[in-house]
Amino acid sequence: MRLKDKVIIVTGATSGIGKAIAVRAVAEGAKVLIHGIEKVDGEKVVAELGSNTRLCIADLADQATPKKIVDAAIAAFGKIDAVVNNAAIIERNNLGALTPEAFTKTITINLQSALFLIQAAFAELKKSKGCVLNIGSINAYSGESSLLAYSIGKAGLQTMTRNLANAHGVDGVRFNLINPGWILTDREYVDQVKKGMPEGWPEKLGRDNIPFGVMSTPEQLASACVYWLGDESKPFTGSVVELEQFSIIGRNPEK
Template sequence: MRLINKVIIVTGSCTGIGKAIARRCVAEGARVVIHGLDQQEAGEALVTELGADKAVLHLEDITADGAPQRLVNQALNAFGQLDGIVNNAAMIATSNIHTTSLAFFRTVLEVNTLAPFALIQAALPHLTQTRGAVLNIGSANAWCGEPDLVPYSASKGALMTLTRNLGDTLHRENRVRVNQVNPGWVLTEKELAQKRGQGLADGWHQELPRTLAPAGRILRPEEIAAAAIYWLADESGPISGQVVDLEQYPLIGRNPPKDADALPALKE
């Protein structure tokens, strides 16, 4: 097992990608702190599934004053050490240049960029002791993003720069590695609910055009979790300050489809 005896905090882990990462961490020998905002039923069910000796639950707004330190304390009180954190909790909301207020933009930055920084800050003394690892969960939108994901995309771009900055500084000064993965389109519970709210049929993800999903499907949370383990495990060695895109096509220099008619039509 690749994470034997390690203790990992996974924020936003009651559902989706975070839940898959927490499950995989335990399968690889780790003990985990499950975190969520208000998903008590889902969080308790996951702790029961993983085992009370392997997981504990902490429900709190990650942006609340003192929340990062309380998460760290939960890990220390339950398991006596801290070897890694996964900054996965994120606010994903649709808004563009016309609909985004500064107050809303600040809220997204608080959740997606400043909260991860605060958790790294709180965990650093303990990660230094264990020569631990930080894994930030970004997004392919960090490179530019969609028109209706302006604050979210900018917040993930800022997280990417933070990863590279701290990945250099903390590795040299504290022997703590900081890396990031940028998932593309992932089939999570939230994605299913959002598309259902937009009027799509439940099987929409089974009939995707190859321009959007060359494999004929989008990514699964378990596939992101499999990649996450490498960065939390000792086998990733001294690698730090790196950002890896997890998508089924290149984000830069993508080849256009041979059939021009397969491209979406431009709207007047």
């Protein structure tokens, strides 16, 4: 078991990529604080994964939430070895449509909350010589025209990761980031149908969108996360890892 007895916080873990990371972490021996905003979904995840998980329902737009998450992890498991900043919202907007309110909402949840969760957990991470794994996006390099605020937030998350890695290697705390490409989550499926894609669209995509002929899955991404959350990746820090099907990083066809 590659994560035996590690205590890991995973935000946005009641569905999608976050849930897949939590499932794999528990399978590898970790204890996981499941964070999310949907109580029913969260309770289902905890029931599925059992006694090595606890649930924390809290809105990342609330400034009190980072401390609440950290306190919940300590109360449940007594320590923190790793934080996975996975939670994010995706609201489509471009230069003409973006409002200050929409921009603030996206940056608050996708970037600011990650920073202040790290801040809240840092004393515990320093004790455990732990790590932070941020889940970014290939959109950080440019992004779709309708993902302006989202792309800005993910670019900020990438720079934040490298800044903190540079600053806190002396503390024994590692900071790394994974930039996934197009991942087939339930939310992504619904989003594309709302945009006009037909039912069953993943099986109808051309090689210009998915060169290997099949979309990447949350479970594949979770497998990669295990390495970065475990001791086998020490002492690597400040790494930005692209998990993408395209050989030219940042290539992102409009969808």
